[in-house]
Amino acid sequence: MELLFRIRAESDEMPEAVRRVAELIIGDPAEAARSTIVDLAERSGTSTATVTRLCRALGFGGYSELRVALATETGRAERAHWDTDIGQEILPGDNLDRVLNVVASSDIRLIQETASQLDVATVEQVARVLTTAGRVVLFGVSSSAAVASEMECRLQRIRIPCWSRSDAHTALTDAALLTKGDVAIGISHSGRTREVVEVLAEAGSHGATTVAVTSHPRSPLAEVAELVLTTSSRETTFRADGFAAIHSQLLVLDVVYVAVAQQTHERTKEAFDLTARAVESHRLPTNGRGPGKADQ
Structure with a gap:
């Protein structure tokens, strides 16, 4: 989610009014994509000029371009993450099955988001x-x-x-x-x-x-x-x-x-072979067949 990542990463450096618009978008990007510029300005307690300032800071010509980008990105995210979108909150009484699902879901999405925006x-x-x-x-x-x-x-x-x-x-x-x-x-x-x-x-x-x-x-x-x-x-x-x-x-x-x-393929392969042999004797036998291959 490259656009939302950018908004989230850059929001701390934005002027206060612009940041309020950014935080509103981050909080519910799908709703922002459905909103008019007037709606977004009113809900963030700012003005349409402030919303436009955010759009231009992100490289868009106006709010219509931002809306299209948000709609595209949130639609793609919903298709990709529908099976892991279970929320981030863990309550003291939650069983460990739910804790595992929340943590795993968060980490999976984190990896996907990182990969999508990495240059x-x-x-x-x-x-x-x-x-x-x-x-x-x-x-x-x-x-x-x-x-x-x-x-x-x-x-x-x-x-x-x-x-x-x-x-x-x-x-x-x-x-x-x-x-x-x-x-x-x-x-x-x-x-x-x-x-x-x-x-x-x-x-x-x-x-x-x-x-x-x-x-x-x-x-x-x-x-x-x-x-x-x-x-x-x-x-x-x-x-x-x-x-x-x-x-x-x-x-x-x-x-x-x-x-x-x-x-450094050839040098790396040689280094792996040398280091694997160096620690091979420190591995326990596997089913009585002698030492296994050293960890790479």
């Missing part, structure tokens, strides 16, 4: 600089730190010199030593985590290529990055935006990782 051209650019990087530093805090650590493991396995950091001081000192040909990747759902912004800015000031992974393409983190990979997030009860964004972040970075592996 594959940017993914290819990021993969290209990673394949030749002298040094790669990933930085995130809280839940984003776990994502950075996972990407570190994957890239190191295919011989990309990569380190993840979760401590701001360590990350800043690493960033200060980066130079042209190196890469710094900052991960932050909000794009407003001060430490992540500072690390990326420091790396960029020394000539390193900077990459932001964020759900907000107009955030401070995106502004200091050369390349921006956008993620998505869907809250459910007990899982706020930052935690909900983990699967989206992993998907985006997994696509980057696979793209790097494609571009």
